[in-house]
Amino acid sequence: MRTNHELQASDSPNGSATSAGRPRSDEAHKAILDATLALLADVGFSALKVEGVASRAGVGKATIYRRWRSKLPLVVEAFSLLPALEEVDTGDLVTDLKKMLRNYFELFNSTPLGTVLPSLAGERRHNQALSKLLDPVLRERRRPLVRVLERAVERGELPRDLDIDLAADLIVGPIAVRLFFGGGKLGPRLIDSIVDLALSGLRGRS
Amino acid sequence: MRTNHELQASDSPNGSATSAGRPRSDEAHKAILDATLALLADVGFSALKVEGVASRAGVGKATIYRRWRSKLPLVVEAFSLLPALEEVDTGDLVTDLKKMLRNYFELFNSTPLGTVLPSLAGERRHNQALSKLLDPVLRERRRPLVRVLERAVERGELPRDLDIDLAADLIVGPIAVRLFFGGGKLGPRLIDSIVDLALSGLRGRS
Amino acid sequence: MRTNHELQASDSPNGSATSAGRPRSDEAHKAILDATLALLADVGFSALKVEGVASRAGVGKATIYRRWRSKLPLVVEAFSLLPALEEVDTGDLVTDLKKMLRNYFELFNSTPLGTVLPSLAGERRHNQALSKLLDPVLRERRRPLVRVLERAVERGELPRDLDIDLAADLIVGPIAVRLFFGGGKLGPRLIDSIVDLALSGLRGRS
Amino acid sequence: MRTNHELQASDSPNGSATSAGRPRSDEAHKAILDATLALLADVGFSALKVEGVASRAGVGKATIYRRWRSKLPLVVEAFSLLPALEEVDTGDLVTDLKKMLRNYFELFNSTPLGTVLPSLAGERRHNQALSKLLDPVLRERRRPLVRVLERAVERGELPRDLDIDLAADLIVGPIAVRLFFGGGKLGPRLIDSIVDLALSGLRGRS
DNA sequence: TCGTAAGCGAGACGGTACGTCGAGTCTTGCT
DNA sequence: AGCAAGACTCGACGTACCGTCTCGCTTACGA
Numbered sequence: 091m092r093t094n095h096e097l098q099a100s101d102s103p104n105g106s107a108t109s110a111g112r113p114r115s116d117e118a119h120k121a122i123l124d125a126t127l128a129l130l131a132d133v134g135f136s137a138l139k140v141e142g143v144a145s146r147a148g149v150g151k152a153t154i155y156r157r158w159r160s161k162l163p164l165v166v167e168a169f170s171l172l173p174a175l176e177e178v179d180t181g182d183l184v185t186d187l188k189k190m191l192r193n194y195f196e197l198f199n200s201t202p203l204g205t206v207l208p209s210l211a212g213e214r215r216h217n218q219a220l221s222k223l224l225d226p227v228l229r230e231r232r233r234p235l236v237r238v239l240e241r242a243v244e245r246g247e248l249p250r251d252l253d254i255d256l257a258a259d260l261i262v263g264p265i266a267v268r269l270f271f272g273g274g275k276l277g278p279r280l281i282d283s284i285v286d287l288a289l290s291g292l293r294g295r296s
Numbered sequence: 297m298r299t300n301h302e303l304q305a306s307d308s309p310n311g312s313a314t315s316a317g318r319p320r321s322d323e324a325h326k327a328i329l330d331a332t333l334a335l336l337a338d339v340g341f342s343a344l345k346v347e348g349v350a351s352r353a354g355v356g357k358a359t360i361y362r363r364w365r366s367k368l369p370l371v372v373e374a375f376s377l378l379p380a381l382e383e384v385d386t387g388d389l390v391t392d393l394k395k396m397l398r399n400y401f402e403l404f405n406s407t408p409l410g411t412v413l414p415s416l417a418g419e420r421r422h423n424q425a426l427s428k429l430l431d432p433v434l435r436e437r438r439r440p441l442v443r444v445l446e447r448a449v450e451r452g453e454l455p456r457d458l459d460i461d462l463a464a465d466l467i468v469g470p471i472a473v474r475l476f477f478g479g480g481k482l483g484p485r486l487i488d489s490i491v492d493l494a495l496s497g498l499r500g501r502s
Numbered sequence: 503m504r505t506n507h508e509l510q511a512s513d514s515p516n517g518s519a520t521s522a523g524r525p526r527s528d529e530a531h532k533a534i535l536d537a538t539l540a541l542l543a544d545v546g547f548s549a550l551k552v553e554g555v556a557s558r559a560g561v562g563k564a565t566i567y568r569r570w571r572s573k574l575p576l577v578v579e580a581f582s583l584l585p586a587l588e589e590v591d592t593g594d595l596v597t598d599l600k601k602m603l604r605n606y607f608e609l610f611n612s613t614p615l616g617t618v619l620p621s622l623a624g625e626r627r628h629n630q631a632l633s634k635l636l637d638p639v640l641r642e643r644r645r646p647l648v649r650v651l652e653r654a655v656e657r658g659e660l661p662r663d664l665d666i667d668l669a670a671d672l673i674v675g676p677i678a679v680r681l682f683f684g685g686g687k688l689g690p691r692l693i694d695s696i697v698d699l700a701l702s703g704l705r706g707r708s
Numbered sequence: 709m710r711t712n713h714e715l716q717a718s719d720s721p722n723g724s725a726t727s728a729g730r731p732r733s734d735e736a737h738k739a740i741l742d743a744t745l746a747l748l749a750d751v752g753f754s755a756l757k758v759e760g761v762a763s764r765a766g767v768g769k770a771t772i773y774r775r776w777r778s779k780l781p782l783v784v785e786a787f788s789l790l791p792a793l794e795e796v797d798t799g800d801l802v803t804d805l806k807k808m809l810r811n812y813f814e815l816f817n818s819t820p821l822g823t824v825l826p827s828l829a830g831e832r833r834h835n836q837a838l839s840k841l842l843d844p845v846l847r848e849r850r851r852p853l854v855r856v857l858e859r860a861v862e863r864g865e866l867p868r869d870l871d872i873d874l875a876a877d878l879i880v881g882p883i884a885v886r887l888f889f890g891g892g893k894l895g896p897r898l899i900d901s902i903v904d905l906a907l908s909g910l911r912g913r914s
Numbered sequence: 915t916c917g918t919a920a921g922c923g924a925g926a927c928g929g930t931a932c933g934t935c936g937a938g939t940c941t942t943g944c945t
Numbered sequence: 946a947g948c949a950a951g952a953c954t955c956g957a958c959g960t961a962c963c964g965t966c967t968c969g970c971t972t973a974c975g976a
Contacts, residue, residue, distance in 0.1 A: 263469015
């Protein structure tokens with residue numbers, strides 16, 4: 091289900107008329123996105139060549155540029171197809187967070203997510219256009235985490251005056267740091283520690 | 297004081313002899329690094345052109361390539377010259393952290409740090425060579441934070457069994473997240489909140 | 503009519519199929535050759551820059567290198583388009599030769615021939631590849647002169663045992679010498695003298 | 709014996725004062741010229757690199773540029789050191805010419821002459837500076853041939869009204885043609901034919 | 915059932931930057 | 946001062962992609 095219409099640079103016949111001529115091939119569309127993800131994972135954003143995508147997808151370059159104005163929105167759309175945090179609601183904050191983050195962690199191993207995300211994020215600052223496309227996608231992907239925290243506030247598990255965005259950052263922060271800067275390896279056990287530490291604070295709890 | 301010898305791609309005769317021939321110009325060296333930082337700040341990593349650096353530094357391209365094998369190690373060395381966390385030691389953890397992070401935050405506004413760091417970090421995954429050059433630099437830049445935390449453990453302000461690396465990630469995490477993903481803006485007040493939240497945890501303290 | 507297929511470095515699909523993709527532009531092809539000739543005349547072979555040809559032809563460098571492996575075959579092909587000796591057949595050897603050479607002499611003034619020819623010839627010795635391309639072209643350009651001499655032999659105007667190649671060299675020699683080494687200027691009157699002298703010999707005739 | 713002062717770009721103290729400082733090394737001078745000739749023979753004029761000359765001569769580049777303003781006068785001077793036509797005077801024109809040209813022909817096999825001469829000649833047209841340096845050298849090298857012809861005129865072997873320059877061109881022409889354009893190989897026998905043909909004319913004599 | 919309009923793979927197009935190389939100049943420390 | 950060495954600026958080299966533009970097809974629709 092594609093909803094992100096800004097991603098398409100296309101002058102596609104989204105009006106009423108069903109348009110004349112040969113319709114665009116969904117097959118090609120999918121092949122392009124798959125190739126993009128595969129190459130992003132292999133070589134990263136800046137070494138990704140549109141010609142490489144085309145040849146890997148068995149597609150002409152024009153077929154790519156007909157759908158995406160440049161390699162940027164193409165990459166963003168490919169990225170947006172990667173799975174995001176999946177909401178978990180057991181009624182217990184600690185359980186929810188640990189389950190969600192463990193699931194998410196699995197995605198880093200099973201999808202190009204771990205390599206694509208830093209590539210795009212690193213480019214965001216220098217590329218207003220990318221930022222405009224990417225930011226809503228990123229915001230959306232965080233939503234499940236924000237909702238879990240909001241529910242915890244409602245249940246009284248967390249203080250009413252908590253800055254939810256900041257709270258989310260605190261939880262996600264250590265993962266991001268290790269993703270971007272290397273440092274110690276991630277793992278299910280570490281993820282539990284992160285959640286515990288974020289909830290109780292460095293000073294530890296009574 | 298440059299210590300990071302791996303950054304130089306040069307085959308320079310760093311043995312004992314002063315080497316024959318005209319020595320490399322320190323002036324040019326500095327001009328190149330300055331130009332690199334200036335351009336990084338202006339246009340970012342991927343839009344940085346070596347030719348741009350050369351012309352801005354008033355230097356021939358060969359002079360750049362004689363010292364750095366490509367734009368990557370050049371940028372890494374330029375980056376490593378940017379100021380890092382500056383250690384503060386007042387005897388009180390909260391004060392130390394807040395001062396350090398506030399100082400650090402200033403650097404994001406007064407240097408290209410905020411733009412260079414994500415660029416490099418985003419590339420790290422796809423570029424083993426970059427990773428090799430960059431990782432020690434990154435590790436070194438974290439060191440002041442680690443030391444502050446270690447002192448706090450010794451003073452008893454933090455639990456003895458604390459995972460210091462993880463603790464550092466928790467503190468730095470929210471800053472990294474906003475740096476890479478956008479989200480809410482940073483500011484001195486927010487930095488205080490980060491420190492308080494990290495120390496006491498999301499649940500708040502007694 | 504281009505027949506000299508070796509001149510094209512291209513891997514063009516000259517088989518049977520019309521080949522896929524956009525066909526190469528004849529317009530660009532011509533513009534490149536024209537620019538090459540113009541620049542050869544202006545600045546000569548060794549000062550001719552491929553970038554200069556490209557910009558003068560309003561063409562990207564790649565478009566040149568797609569067709570010719572280097573500036574050398576480019577220049578050879580451009581050269582091969584210049585007019586050559588034009589055969590004249592009046593039935594009288596002296597008349598034929600004088601007309602042909604006078605016509606040829608005009609070409610030195612009206613085309614880049616006089617500058618291009620020495621440039622290429624001077625390079626021939628050091629450049630096997632050039633030699634391979636150039637020699638057949640040069641041979642072909644001499645042919646009209648050889649044929650005129652052959653006809654004269656058949657008519658009995660010249661001895662049957664004459665070494666035709668050497669005879670051609672004798673006639674063309676003085677022109678070449680002045681072309682390459684400077685010396686006295688050429689002119690229609692001088693050309694007549696050359697023909698007379700070559701036919702009758704230095705000792706003069708009875 | 710160097711006499712060609714224009715060839716030296718040097719500001720050498722050719723006045724009265726014996727100049728202060730270390731005198732220029734004649735050894736280096738000779739090594740440079742030798743290296744130049746060797747490289748000219750190997751790779752030709754346009755592929756000759758000053759750095760190549762320097763390293764082959766075991767000399768710094770500055771030592772070359774201190775003596776010759778650029779690679780051009782260097783090459784010209786090296787060329788001017790090559791042996792030229794050597795005058796022969798037996799009292800018989802045919803004998804003189806055949807001996808001289810046969811000697812000269814030997815030089816093509818035993819020196820870089822055959823490769824250097826076309827290179828320089830081919831450049832002459834596009835390089836006024838080269839032309840200025842080279843032309844007197846070329847003129848001088850022809851002198852023996854001119855003198856032989858003049859003597860033959862005086863002896864009555866050749867007509868009084870003969871255009872001596874043109875006569876020289878006629879004799880030298882076929883050699884030049886084969887040197888520059890390839891064609892049939894040269895050899896002692898062919899040289900005799902050239903002389904005979906030039907003296908008696910293509911039509912043959914009574 | 916057929917024309918027509920758009921999509922298709924392929925690849926050439928004008929550009930721009932790459933990383934290399936050589937020209938001719940300059941700067942070391944040594945002779 | 947000259948010397949060997951080698952770094953300096955400059956500018957062209959030949960390559961690789963960018964995003965656009967034809968080619969000669971193929972494919973669906975609507976007349």
